[in-house]
Amino acid sequence: MSKTHSEKSSTVQRYSAGARVNHWITAGSLVLLAISGLALFHPSLFFLTALFGGGETTRAVHPWIGVVLFFSFLGLFFRFWRANLWNRTDNVWMSKLRDVLAGNEENMPEIGKYNAGQKLVFWFMSALILILITSGIVVWDEYFYQYTSIDQKRYAILVHSLAAIAAISVWIVHVYAAIWVKGTIRAMTRGSVTGGWAWRHHRQWLRELVAGKATGAGK
Amino acid sequence: MATLQSQDIVRRSATTFTPPAARHQIKVAKLIDVSKCIGCKACQAACLEWNNLREDVGVNVGQYQNPHDLTANSWTLMRFTEWVNPETDNLEWLIRKDGCMHCEDPGCLKACPSPGAIVQYSNGIVDFVSENCIGCGYCIKGCPFNIPRISKADSKAYKCTLCVDRVSVGQAPACAKSCPTQAIVFGTKEAMLEHAAGRVTDLKSRGYKNAGIYDPPGVGGTHVMYVLHHADKPQIYASLPNNPAISPIVGLWKGTVKYAGMAALGLMAVFGFMHHVVAGPNEVTEEDEENAKKLKDAAE
Ligand code: HEM
Ligand code: SF4
Numbered sequence: 039m040s041k042t043h044s045e046k047s048s049t050v051q052r053y054s055a056g057a058r059v060n061h062w063i064t065a066g067s068l069v070l071l072a073i074s075g076l077a078l079f080h081p082s083l084f085f086l087t088a089l090f091g092g093g094e095t096t097r098a099v100h101p102w103i104g105v106v107l108f109f110s111f112l113g114l115f116f117r118f119w120r121a122n123l124w125n126r127t128d129n130v131w132m133s134k135l136r137d138v139l140a141g142n143e144e145n146m147p148e149i150g151k152y153n154a155g156q157k158l159v160f161w162f163m164s165a166l167i168l169i170l171i172t173s174g175i176v177v178w179d180e181y182f183y184q185y186t187s188i189d190q191k192r193y194a195i196l197v198h199s200l201a202a203i204a205a206i207s208v209w210i211v212h213v214y215a216a217i218w219v220k221g222t223i224r225a226m227t228r229g230s231v232t233g234g235w236a237w238r239h240h241r242q243w244l245r246e247l248v249a250g251k252a253t254g255a256g257k
Numbered sequence: 258m259a260t261l262q263s264q265d266i267v268r269r270s271a272t273t274f275t276p277p278a279a280r281h282q283i284k285v286a287k288l289i290d291v292s293k294c295i296g297c298k299a300c301q302a303a304c305l306e307w308n309n310l311r312e313d314v315g316v317n318v319g320q321y322q323n324p325h326d327l328t329a330n331s332w333t334l335m336r337f338t339e340w341v342n343p344e345t346d347n348l349e350w351l352i353r354k355d356g357c358m359h360c361e362d363p364g365c366l367k368a369c370p371s372p373g374a375i376v377q378y379s380n381g382i383v384d385f386v387s388e389n390c391i392g393c394g395y396c397i398k399g400c401p402f403n404i405p406r407i408s409k410a411d412s413k414a415y416k417c418t419l420c421v422d423r424v425s426v427g428q429a430p431a432c433a434k435s436c437p438t439q440a441i442v443f444g445t446k447e448a449m450l451e452h453a454a455g456r457v458t459d460l461k462s463r464g465y466k467n468a469g470i471y472d473p474p475g476v477g478g479t480h481v482m483y484v485l486h487h488a489d490k491p492q493i494y495a496s497l498p499n500n501p502a503i504s505p506i507v508g509l510w511k512g513t514v515k516y517a518g519m520a521a522l523g524l525m526a527v528f529g530f531m532h533h534v535v536a537g538p539n540e541v542t543e544e545d546e547e548n549a550k551k552l553k554d555a556a557e
Binding site (some may be wrong): 048050081092140142175180189200206207210211214219233237238247249 | 271272273370371372389391392393394395398399403408412504506507509510515516518519520521524525526529532533536537538539540541542544545546548549550552553556
């Protein structure tokens with residue numbers, strides 16, 4: 039629910055404490071996975087294994103962090119999937135990508151809780167994490183060696199590395215968007231955004247909140 | 258086992274520079290003459306003995322092959338095949354000593370992500386350096402012959418070393434030394450090819466018209482070679498690959514994907530930075546805040 043502070047800017051609740059904790063577990067495990075995975079991906083990044091106590095522990099711990107990521111992301115998925123369903127406004131938003139990148143939000147339609155870019159990040163991450171856990175389990179030799187052939191494992195590790203590159207790319211877009219659009223990060227650190235932020239970037243959502251139709255807390 | 262010097266190393270896993278390889282040794286090879294092998298497994302025992310490894314007591318499933326597959330301890334294994342020759346209708350008992358082929362172009366070394374966990378010496382021997390091994394199993398995916406095995410005891414990969422510790426002091430590998438019929442011989446690659454050619458001529462004179470040498474060019478030749486009586490169909494010898502090569506999937510994974518992947522991530526990061534430099538931050542204005550306030554006040 040919207041809280042009004044006495045100062046000149048009002049704030050709007052965007053994420054509940056549960057959603058924020060869930061987000062940061064996901065974010066932490068994704069970053070650790072990216073670092074430990076990239077360490078094995080290219081020789082020039084092998085030094086990153088030192089962060090995990092050496093190559094052997096990196097190799098052993100990476101899939102377990104993957105399991106944490108999978109379940110943690112599953113939580114986010116069930117919290118947010120409904121708000122990420124595609125609608126007609128999203129097509130308009132996509133057709134005006136140039137204005138988006140230039141920050142000309144006055145030319146854009148009014149946006150609900152998420153814009154098309156955020157929705158794409160959500161759906162791409164959902165698909166990629168599913169691909170990563172599936173292919174990851176196929177090459178998790180310690181426990182699953184006997185269930186697949188060596189040739190299947192070759193395909194799996196290829197798919198895994200491609201999906202990892204895609205997921206890290208999506209992650210870069212996601213993080214950069216949060217840095218570029220000022221006032222966004224507090225949504226995940228404090229749970230609230232300023233009214234002006236909501237007006238500027240998610241006006242339809244703000245209108246719904248004010249009208250009492252939507253809960254900002256995002257479950 | 259890193260028993261040779263770093264100056265003998267010509268290839269090193271996950272390493273972008275080429276080792277200096279100041280010392281050039283003569284290429285060696287082990288030749289396994291399948292037509293001479295009687296399946297006594299002296300070599301298998303000698304291998305365990307020399308490397309001071311023991312195999313658990315196994316289970317008899319009605320055939321001589323024991324253990325049933327290569328393991329992290331059994332780096333060599335006699336594979337027994339009962340094959341009916343369609344031309345003669347004779348049953349032929351094919352016995353092939355399986356183990357690392359020591360490829361000139363090793364798929365394991367190409368796949369390995371850990372710097373220096375797999376090396377190739379200038380004499381052609383491909384060796385696993387256990388202290389650098391992280392146990393990821395990528396070498397298994399890289400190998401065209403299904404040779405490396407990960408040990409349950411220490412989670413590291415093992416395979417035949419071609420007794421590099423013996424070879425470096427001028428000894429033949431333990432298996433070659435123990436073979437009572439001299440089906441296994443060891444020497445320079447050149448000498449072994451010459452010896453094999455003599456064996457092939459002999460086999461041909463005795464009716465094995467397809468006798469030949471197995472030194473597959475798809476992996477650049479190997480430092481373990483076979484003399485086969487039916488060299489036209491290696492697959493009858495317990496699925497010895499007809500034309501082994503590093504899988505193109507492994508080639509893609511370790512080639513294009515590595516470089517394109519690194520470039521893609523670098524470009525993404527640069528694009529983000531440049532966008533910020535050009536477009537500047539996307540900031541909320543006073544006006545936005547006031548509009549939000551007005552909207553709320555209107556609702557109350
Ligand atoms: C979701 C569950 C995941 C599982 C079960 C998993 C499992 C694995 C396994 C078993 C390996 C082989 C090395 C090792 O044993 O540690 C591996 C490699 C790798 N993983 Fe994952 N992983 C997962 C998620 C991820 C994610 C989210 C990323 C990146 C954002 C990632 C990036 C990588 C990379 C880059 C490699 C190296 C691939 C290569 O060497 O080419 N993984 N993973
Ligand atoms: S298991 Fe060891 S030798 Fe095999 S690829 Fe991994 S680090 Fe290299």
